[in-house]
Amino acid sequence: MHSFKGETFNMHRRTIETSEIVQPERLSLPRRSAIVAIPARNEAERIARCLSALAVQRDRLGAPITPGHFGVLLLVNNSTDGTADVARKLVPNLPYPLEILEASLLRNATAGGARRRAMQEAAERLGKGSANGVLLTTDADSLVTPTWFIDNLHHLDSGVDCVAGYIDAEPAEIVSLGASFLARGRLEDTYLRLVAEIYALCDPRAYDPWPNHRVSSGASLAVTLAAYEAVGGMPDKALGEDAAFTTLLDQRGFKVCHPLDVSVVTSCRLNGRATGGAADTMRYRRETPDAPCDDDLEPAVKTLLRASLRGFLRKAYQQDGIEQALSRLLGRGRLDRAASLPFLEMWREIEARHPKLQKRTPLRPSDLPRQIAAANFILRHVRPNWRRIDVPKDKYLHAISYASVDA
Incomplete structure (x- = not known):
């Protein structure tokens, strides 16, 4: 049992041996129906930082968020290190209920498959059709900013259905990759900002106003449970499930915004957990300074x-x-x-x-x-x-x- 401020939450661990979903127990969320879903694989070195960032969330006036406003579901999948043990040791110190699921995914044992499963498990705990239910997700190697939770809710309360946050590189790590890599990143970010403004001015949408950005990353997503269920959840993709998800929402008429005031800092490691993912791309670009930019950048x-x-x-x-x-x-x-x-x-x-x-x-x-x-x-x-x-x-x-x- 885990308690704080007179409130008690049932903490438990469950191992999933197959790719089938079984009937879950429920997180106790007394005030607000919101769960942060985090997939993690071999993240023993970083998971404490990720969970600790969620422990110091505050409102826009600087006051700590009252415990119980959100819960966290950590899906530790196919890990061979002590990720779950590290997270378990943090439980007594956290001002939110943390559920740790250890899973051996047999099908879709990929980054996209793990996020899909984590989001599915979180959605089930919120309850089908739950009024005002909110699903959020970030990465185990990322640090959300202190007002990340409340900033996401602010945009959802304004009438949008999904919030895609801005992703920043961890400063010390990106600088350690060398001057040429950093210079390349600065050039790309400068051009991306200009491209975003061209799109915002030439194809304006009131719910996604300028200034904004054009990236949808699983490191920072928030979506209403109603919108999530309406599109059938996260697409079943090994990689790129995050961008595919916001595209699907857009196609179905749901409102997706890309604000700059919702952000996370994420790892710049070159040895990632997903083949063909961000780490592989960064390693290639570091080794080949003039390697092509992302496909969606054009003259x-x-x-x-x-x-x-x-x-x-x-x-x-x-x-x-x-x-x-x-x-x-x-x-x-x-x-x-x-x-x-x-x-x-x-x-x-x-x-x-x-x-x-x-x-x-x-x-x-x-x-x-x-x-x-x-x-x-x-x-x-x-x-x-x-x-x-x-x-x-x-x-x-x-x-x-x-x-x-x-x-």
Whole structure:
């Protein structure tokens, strides 16, 4: 038993021998239905830091959050070290109920599979259809900021369904990777910020306002239980389950925001737990300084084209002018079923079919200074005029004519 402030919580450990879900016991959450789900594999060196960061959560005025506002479910999966033992020793000192599940995942024993299982277990404890239930997740090698919990709730209370936090690198670790690696990261982060602003101004969404970012990472996600259940939970993917999850929410009409005031600091280790994950990518980029950037980074002019088209088409879609716009954009006779699809599915068809929207050779760090200059030039002209995106329906044909197939 674990008690504080006169409240008692049942602490227990359960071993999952197969990939099947069994009926769980329940975390006792007397005040708020919120659980932080954390998958962990061989994290004995870092798990204490992760759990301790959640123990010092405070509100926006600096007062400690009252115990019992959230619980933590730690899924220790396929570990061969003392991760569970380290966490267990912390239990008497923590101001929140901690449940430790030790699992041997036989199917989907991957980073994505472990997060999916941890989120499933947490959702079951909240109870199907629980009013105001909230699921949060972070990584075992990450440190949430002191107001992480309350900042997530602030955005959820504003009317969004999911909050994707900002991910910062652990300072000492990223500096230790060398000057060239740090310089590369600074270039990419500078360009990513400019790209995010171009998208925010050219394809604005009121629930995800500028300033924001464009990353969805399992190191910092919060979602209402209702939205989570509506899309069937985390996608069953070995890697990239986090981005796939927010994309799925977006496709189903749920509101996902990417605020900068919700953030975590995460590890920059080069020996990760997932093959093909972030650690492998960082190691390759450290060994090859001019290795390609992420696939979604493209030249500034093409970024402007893609963001502007999506913004104009989104507005046309909302104002029932989409068929005429698509006819001009794709060419007559090529509408097929595109106009009848949900907006994001329609947009993906356009991206796949339109020659000017095809992905080309990925950018490299050596390309970024020129692209940063181009993006700054674009934004100097877009910022003063961004409200003009809200144009009448009859102006859409003119707005997209420069990108039509026949242009």
